[in-house]
Amino acid sequence: MTGHPGDEALAWLASTLDPDEIARLRAVERAKACFLETDRDEDVAKKLRWLLRNLLMRADPSLPLGPGNRREARCVVVVGESGAGKTRLLRRTFHAHPAFPGYGIEGSGCTLVSVDVPSPCTLLQLGRRTLAALGYPLQREMKEHLIWERVRLKLRTTGTVVLHFDEVHNLLDAANSDDVCRIRKTLKALLVDPAWPVGLIVSGLPGIAEFLETLSLHALDDDGNVVPLDPPPADRETELRRRCRVVELTALVVPADLEMITMAVGDIAKAAGLELHPSFGNDVASRLAHAALYQLGTALELAAEAVEAALEPVDDEDEGILQDGMVARAAFAAAYRERTACGPDANPFLAAEWWRLDCKKVLRTKNEPDALPRLPRKPANRKR
Known part of the structure; x- marks a missing residue:
């Protein structure tokens, strides 16, 4: 059995480094692998334990646990500004948890799968990436609703119980009101699927918390379609607390x-x-x-x-x-x-x-707002 096709290329690249460069590389590796354990690590771990307990809750306590006899799943929301350390904290938590051996290793059969949401992204693209993360990349074009039907099927057949979407704000940036409605319904369908409800872990910028508040305002009808609750719950905040747990990674x-x-x-x-x-x-x-x-x-x-x-x-x-x-x-x-x-x-x-100093700026020589040169504007009537 041969290794990954890229192994030979990486071995060749490593052979071009002299011993001093290799020594520096290993030292920097150790430095970048360090992590700081804080209260928020325990907060995330606590929320993950809550999510897993709900995945094991029977709808009918008199019957065995299994497909068709499980309660709706729950959602953990991790929010923080860019650079807060959301992705690294979550993946470190996943690697350390005994329920997810082989996390991040292709073909390991881990019951938790992470999906990176690219920028920009549509719901259809997210469905394709989710199928690829589950080991089933699409080779042909499919309609959006059919892709997500396939996602729910593959979640069940692979035994995946937790789905992590990272950088979800990328999905919302260019979404119009109709897109947002479809995104909410799609995520809700994963939580309330009667055959195989899946726990969600959603991470991104703070604005996603407001978007996820309305996940609780939908349910499945008798045909398996996601529809708005009528009348909607009187206390939306109570519904959010019931279905979701939010962790905010605050600033220093x-x-x-x-x-x-x-x-x-x-x-x-x-x-x-x-x-x-x-x-x-x-x-x-x-x-x-x-x-x-x-x-x-x-x-x-x-x-x-x-x-x-x-x-x-x-x-x-x-x-x-x-x-x-x-x-x-x-x-x-x-x-x-x-x-x-x-x-x-x-x-x-x-x-x-x-x-x-405004440390969001680059290419600055001094602390002034107009330090960067301005490019000349093109004439509005310029011919092509």
Whole structure:
């Protein structure tokens, strides 16, 4: 049995690196594999346990558990701004849970399947990607409703009990009111399928929570079609609490989280065989939080990139990245420069009034709104 077709290409690529590059690669691997366990990890794990318990709940306690004798499934919603660390937190939780051995490994038969929602995405495209994730890529065109019928069938025949949709906001960005209605009905059909209800884990930007509130306002009729409840529930908030559990990954708070940030960065440096310079204190930790737009996931990414910069051979421009063999503030400045191409006056690790910088900007030389050159406008009547 041969390996993956790409194995030979990766082996060739690795053979082109010298021993020093391989050593740096392994050190950076260890740094980027570090994770910070916080209260939100336990919150997500708790919500996952709640979802799994509901999957095992019988509709008729006098009969055995199985298809046709299960209650409707539930939904866990994980929201946070870009860079909050949603995807990594969830996948780490899935890998650690004993119910999902082989998670993420193709052909493992894991009962939880994750689907990345691309940008942009339609409901039809999502159905195709879901079938592919279940091991059944479509080779021909099919109508949207037929694709989702096939999805529900494959969920049942593969024994998949939990479906994770990541970056769901990509599905909603370009959706009109009719599209949104179809998306709601499709997701609800997965939860209430009488033959095989599937638990949902949905993650994305905070706006998806409002969209999911109305999942509880639909039900299946006698023909298996999803229809609005008539009359709708009087208390929509109660319905949301009954069917969904929401976890919000909040932004970093300064100065309350500075000690946590410092400890996490120290662990990342240690994993790479380095130490954090004693000068890294509340000042640098505050700059790191600001540079990461106060999102924990981005802050940890930047810290790993600073360690990577510290491991690179030092040149004149980066002199001082390693001080006495330790990761210094200059390493964070170098990592931010590589990420954004911003000059020293627009680099939060170098600028005096760093708190005034807008760290969403790139290619800045100083802290001003119009630092980027403006391209000339094309004439409106230009001929083709």
